[in-house]
Amino acid sequence: MQSASGTLRTGSRQCEGNALTRRVRVCSRSRPAATARPSSSSSRRRGRPVCAAATAEHKTEAPGLSLMKWLKDNGAPQDKVELRTLEVQAAGRPLDVTVAAQPLAAGDVALSVPEKLVVTLDRIFESEGLAEMLTAGKLSELACLALYMMYEKKVGKEGFWHQYIKELDRQRARGVQAVESPLLWSDEELTDLLQGSPVVAAVRARLAGIEKEYNELDGVWFMAGSLFNKYPFDIPTEAFPFVRFKQAFAAVQASIVHLQGVALARRFALVPLGPPLLSYSSTAKATFKYNPENKCVELVVDRDYQPGEPLYAWCGPQPNSRLLLNYGIVDESNPYDKLPLVVTLPANDPLYKVKRGILQEENLSTLQTFDMKRGQPLPPLLLPYLRLAFATTHEQLDKVVFSEGAAAFDPQLEQIAACHLAAHLNERMAGYKHPLWRDLEILEDPEASPRQKVAARLTKIEKSILQGCLDAVGTCAPCLDAANSPKTSLAVKFSG
Known part of the structure; x- marks a missing residue:
């Protein structure tokens, strides 16, 4: 993973992802996995982001293609969307965005991910009751998901979730405006850029809450044997310093999808090709929903799209202060501000x-x-x-x-x-x-x-x-x- 703005990190690398709030479940019986340190060759590829007009030869080198291949290999090919890698000059690094791969009409199912490829608490803990007990008593859903993904990254390259975590690493918890949540800004930068805004106090309060949850991690470790017996590593506070947990929390927070009409233990979900790869909007009407018939999480678009256009999903009735805190974005057309x-x-x-x-x-x-x-x-x-x-x-x-x-x-x-x-x-x-x-x-x-x-x-x-x-x-x-x-x-x- 990378430094202070990474999120799920092992060794000297950090991983940051971007997302909103919501959960479904990890219906994968396979043992998931953590992200391994990329090789020098993959690092060189990351330094050559692919723009919209990239040649087919360059596109084969785009890191996002490995995630698309992973989805296809696991029975979830995505024909209607693709990852487009853009170079954001001011950000100094590439940004991956989920775009339409073909013309889409309002009402089309643009994205469909089977539940076995979606990360939620009920599958992490293999018990809906345990998931609800832990989140009601000790930790938030985001903290549990962050801890899980940190251990999955620690597992290494062979793990089930490696390709997904690698893409979150690449995003570094950045929203579609190429900015990480202020949780990952230095206190000096927070004070300097947002002086006078109520967001400053909100960020500090959220950081205090994250640190409090970090201090509860070891208790969850011992309670949730069904999860952590898989990992032959140290207990959480010995395996990960607080700064890494904060980075992981910010990445999961920026990547979360809030599912409707599901059990509490499935409400918050990490969905491949969803946020932070997919854009949030205050005015869009498209939402991620769980389809019980085909057991998939789907995104039904609310308007027509042309190939190459970034897809948008509704972020819920959140003011911009929360959008910035959660996803690193500010929507100037936000009617809920x-x-x-x-x-x-x-x-x-x-x-x-x-x-x-x-x-x-x-x-x-x-x-x-x-x-x-x-x-x-x-x-x-x-x-x-x-x-x-x-x-x-x-x-x-x-x-x-x-x-x-x-x-x-x-x-x-x-x-x-x-x-x-x-x-x-x-x-x-x-x-x-x-x-x-x-x-x-x-x-x-x-x-x-x-x-x-x-x-x-x-x-x-x-x-x-x-x-x-x-x-x-x-x-x-x-x-x-x-x-x-x-x-x-x-x-x-x-x-x-």
């Missing part, structure tokens, strides 16, 4: 109990999170909530109406609420490293790295959402002069 705005009422407010009672009747809380969205930056109930939060008399409380578009009833109260909200939004805008115009410059800069571009894409969207909310607040209460605005003793807290 949002930023949190948290409002906390002070407990020392003389009217705190009365306000809490009113909020409970509206199914709201004294610590309430609102979602600022791209199409609706000012959450519908935010202003009514702030009118109640900053109210100082029972008369004001009696006039608060919790409905979208409820009219202001006290100009002074309205300005207090608007000024405090605007101050918070401006503070968040100032927390970013640079203004919105600089993000646009980075996106147009041919010298910018993929990480710089994906970070600029995310922060541009976040700043646009904040500015949209700020503009909406100014429309509701245009006299926003913080220095001369009415004062209040209530310490209503804003956070994000």
